[in-house]
Amino acid sequence: MSTTLEIQLTLPLTGFTLALEHATNSRALGVVGPSGSGKSSLVEALAGWRRGARGRIRFDGATWLDSERGVELDAARRAVGYVPQDQLLFPHLDVEANLRFGCTGDEALVERVLRVLEIEPLRTRGVATLSGGERQRVALGRALCARPRLLLLDEPFGALDRPLRRRILPYLLRAQREFGAPFVLVSHDPTEIAAVCDEVLVLREGRVVARGAPSQVLAPGGELDEGFENVLRGRVGAVGASSASVDLGGVVLEVPRTELAPGECAVISVRADDVLVARAAPRGLSARNVLPARVDDVVRGPAARLRVELAGQPLWVELTEAAIDELELTRGAAVFVVVKTRACRVLASAGPA
Amino acid sequence: MFDSALVDALRLSLQVAACSTALVALPALALGRFLARREFRGRTLVEALAALPLYCPPTAFGFLLLRAFRRDGPLGAQALGFDLDVLLTWRGAVLASAVMSFPLVVRTARVAFENVPPRLEHMAASLGASRAAVLWRVTLPLARNGLIAALLIGFSRSLGEFGATVIVAGNIPGRTQTLATGIFDALQVGDDARAVQLAGWSALLGFVAVWTSEWFLRRSRSAV
Missing domain, CATH: 3.40.50.300 (P-loop containing nucleotide triphosphate hydrolases)
Incomplete structure (x- = not known):
């Protein structure tokens, strides 16, 4: 306030x-x-x-x-x-x-x-x-x-x-x-x-x-969690027939078009269990978003999860402990997060920032 | 069918019931509102006192009013220095009816006010309404049907009032004789046909008033 x-x-x-x-x-x-x-x-x-x-x-x-x-x-x-x-x-x-x-x-x-x-x-x-x-x-x-x-x-x-x-x-x-x-x-x-x-x-x-x-x-895993959704903010760039690009601050996320207009600020949600993590940029995927990120925090245990930094914004990813071990995901590791366009939900759009 | 004595009794009954309802309206609605919203020490005592006319014989209240308003009573000419001219007049009948209908009006009004969710009143206050504005713009409109029902119930009770009325106002044809006291008079002189006629009119008026009040009560329950 x-x-x-x-x-x-x-x-x-x-x-x-x-x-x-x-x-x-x-x-x-x-x-x-x-x-x-x-x-x-x-x-x-x-x-x-x-x-x-x-x-x-x-x-x-x-x-x-x-x-x-x-x-x-x-x-x-x-x-x-x-x-x-x-x-x-x-x-x-x-x-x-x-x-x-x-x-x-x-x-x-x-x-x-x-x-x-x-x-x-x-x-x-x-x-x-x-x-x-x-x-x-x-x-x-x-x-x-x-x-x-x-x-x-x-x-x-x-x-x-x-x-x-x-x-x-x-x-x-x-x-x-x-x-x-x-x-x-x-x-x-x-x-x-x-x-x-x-x-x-x-x-x-x-x-x-x-x-x-x-x-x-x-954060996911808490008692408030019912399918934790990350919230990301960015500015709408190009708007296509079925999708729009949102600049999160150097990293561009492709989201469903909904009613976005270029230049608007958009608030996007992505479920933590809808995000994949890869150590190398995967090729030949249908998912439209393969974005560079850095591991910021690793939580082990039955509700294992990672927090990655995506263009300066935190993004929680739910995955298994075995995946953390196999990919050697430690703090500071460079990764790619993979998100389907349709896994991104436009919560709101607002006029120019 | 409409002889002048019947017309007089009908007119007086309606006049007394209307005036008594008007007399009772403000204090009874105010007390109903107070009891609906306030918790205080001695609340049960106030409730019991307000309900007393429901449970005491009307003749007892008639007697108390008679004592209060007679010449040497606390509200008599000697004490006040002037005569209120209540006893043996239609005003006496109004007073007796008002006292006897008061608890029913209070009770029904209290329920009407209780049915208005206090949170709606809080909301009105949060939107900047003063206490008077909350009452005028939220409480009264939402309680309106219940309050109309309360007044109609008071009106019906006044129409049927006999015991206290006959003691305070007497039973003078054309001056203080209502339908209720007229029936008693007709029975005393063995005029059954007249008693039946008066009873029929009493029942009809009472039915219309109570039926209307029920209609308003029903609407009041679905309003909020």
Whole structure:
């Protein structure tokens, strides 16, 4: 965040106490952790919905909570845009009235939100008639229309299946770019976090067990893993009939074309078990991406894996210990990673960087 | 079919029920809202006191009102310095009906408010709405059908009120005689045909009011 968020919080929950201390000025803070680890309680405490929170919360120089001094700012005065998992759209209002609920008369902003999140065709619809993905976009739009100083996104796509989540994710990235509000994103999905956050906290039973950049903190083999997806960023180069090339920073990755346009920034995901490693550049392969990389980290054991550096970006590869031994993969070894074009998924594209 | 005595009783019944519902509306809805959202010491006591007219004989409340408003009572002419002119008037009937219908309105309103998810109110606050705006823009619209049902139930109860009314307002044809007290009067003088006529009208009005309130209650459950 361009502004600083300082949290020093104690909040008794059922079975354990959420005890967290963190200060950040990152633009997008991710919070991951298993169910019941206190993620939603943390977000509700930030939103001012939780009574009984003790400690201090400061954001952008304003004190939201200081239990020692008896300060507890009302939810209405924190100017946070909260998008909960259950969206909490107002059932008696149509989409547009929901969007305008917290709006302070800025017509241009409402129109921009409608356009960016592609909810214009829904504006007169009752919220009961919306699909899951539409509800999420309306909830995000409603939060944005209130001009929040901080967005709190609690599993905003949690109720959706993975393919739909992947389709919604670009809207979040677009909102991040277009409206610029810093946010806290709670998610079960490491890919989501890696795609949009620049810092991540891992919570377990109310405590922070890891923190840092997503590429450092989120790795396959952890308890968050359900088919780990790497997230890579690059700039779109040539766009062909069925594929597009994305420059990752000196290394070009061929990805499915989708709706990419030259010059755009693209966020690409690649599953760790979809990547092959070779010591020499293989020939005669159907896979379109054979890219030079360097081994950065080797993890042995039943969930053996490598981290390679691909154009300065970390890429996890899942493989067997026998393969590590046979190829003599050690730290610093030069390798080629092999990725099929269709194993690359374009998570999002954004305008020029 | 519509003799003037019947018309008087019908008009008075509707007038008393409407006025008593209007009198009860604000305090009963406010108490319903308070009980739906606030936890405090002595809450059970407040709930029990508010429900008392449901379980005590209406005649007991009639008697208490009579004592309170008679000349030397705490709300009588001697204590206040002027006469509120409640006893043996249609205003007395309104007061008696209001007291007896109060708990039903509170109870139904409380359920209506409880059915509004508090998280929707929190959300409205997070979007910058003041407490009054949350109430006006979220709570009341979402509780609306339940609240209309609450008032209709109060109206129905007022239409049927007898025990307290007859003590406070008496049973004076054309002045304080309602359908309910009129039936009693007809029985006293052995006019069964008239009693049947009045009972029929009572049942019809009561049915329409209760049926409408049920309709609103049903809608209130599907609204949120």
